[in-house]
Amino acid sequence: MKLNSFLDMHTHTRYPGKSFVKELDIEKAAKNGGYSEILAMPNSVKIIDSIEALMEAREVDKKLDIKIHRTGSLTKGLQGKEPIDYREFIAQGVFAFTDDGLSLVDDNLAELIFKTIKNEDGAVFQHCEKNCHTSPGDIAPPNDGELLTPIHSSEETEILQRDLHLVAKYGTRYHAQHLSTKESVNLIRDAKLNNLPVTAEVTPHHILINNKNIDTSNGKYKMYPPIRTSSDQVALIEGLKDGTIDVISTDHAPHTIESKQANFKEAARGVVGLESAFPMLYSSEMFELNELVMYLDINPRKILSELGYNLNNSNSFEWKSCNKKFYTNSNPKNSLFEGMETLLETSGVYV
C-alpha cells in the first residue's frame, strides 16, 4: 500500500547546539515512520529565540532529506518573562511560536503576547502546564503515591481556558499542543462551536494507552502531559473522531536510555515517536485508514499551509503488511512501544 508521506507538527530535533542526538537520526526516524516533513520545537540545545539560532538550525536542516519547518519561542530563553521579536521571525517564514516543554503562564504577559502575535499575523502554539516554572509534577493521579508529585488535569485546563479567553478577545490564531484531558477536549469543542480560530493535537501515546497499568518504577512512562485515565483516553479518541482534535502529533523527544532508566522522579520527560506513530495507530485498529491519513497528513498540511508555511510536495512510502514486533531502528530508542505487535512496516525509503 502506497501512502503520501506524513507531516509531524511536534518534533524535538535537539540541534542546534551540541547534543547526544546525531542530526541524521531525526531524518532516519522520520523516514522510518513514513514522515517527510516535521515542525521542529524551539527548545533545542540552543533555544530558537533569535534569528541567529534560527539560521544555525537551518544550516543543519537543509542537509537532511526531509523538510524541517521551524517555530520560534514565545519568550526569551523559554523563561516566560520577555517576548521575542516575532516580526523578524515571520519575515523569515516562521509563523508559529511556542515555549513547548514549558508553558506561557504569566497572565499579563500572555495578554501582551496574544495581542502582539495577532497583530503580526502569527500563531500561538501552547504547551499548557500551570506549574511548569514553579513546581513541575511527575505523573497523573492516582499513580503519584507518596514520592511523586501529581499533575492534576487543572494544570492543563486552567492555562487552556485562560488562552481561549484571550483568543476570543483578540482573535489570535491558537493551536493547543498535546491535549491529555477530557475537560480540554470539551473546551476546544466549545471554542470551535463559537468559531474561534483554534486547532488541537494529541499524541499517539495519549490515544493508545492509559494509566491503569503504568509501572511507576519505570521512567519510560514519564512524559508531559502525563498519561491519564481511560475516560480521558476515550474523550481524546472521540475528540479526534468528531473533528474537535485536528491532528495526531508525535512529540518525538529523544532522550538517552540512561536518563529514562533513572527512577521515575529523576527520569527525563518524553518518548520518541516518529517511527512508531503510524504502525502503532494502524495496528490498534481504532481508526480507519482514511481517518489516520486525515490526522497525520491532510490536516497538518492544511494547518501549516494556512499559517503561511511553504510545504514540500508529498513524497510517498510503500507500507507492507507484516505480523511482527515493533523495534525502533533509529537512535535513541526511548520508545513506549518496543516489542509491541505491528501489522505494517515500511523500508524508510521514498518511492
Ligand SMILES: [Zn+2]
Ligand atoms: Zn510539550
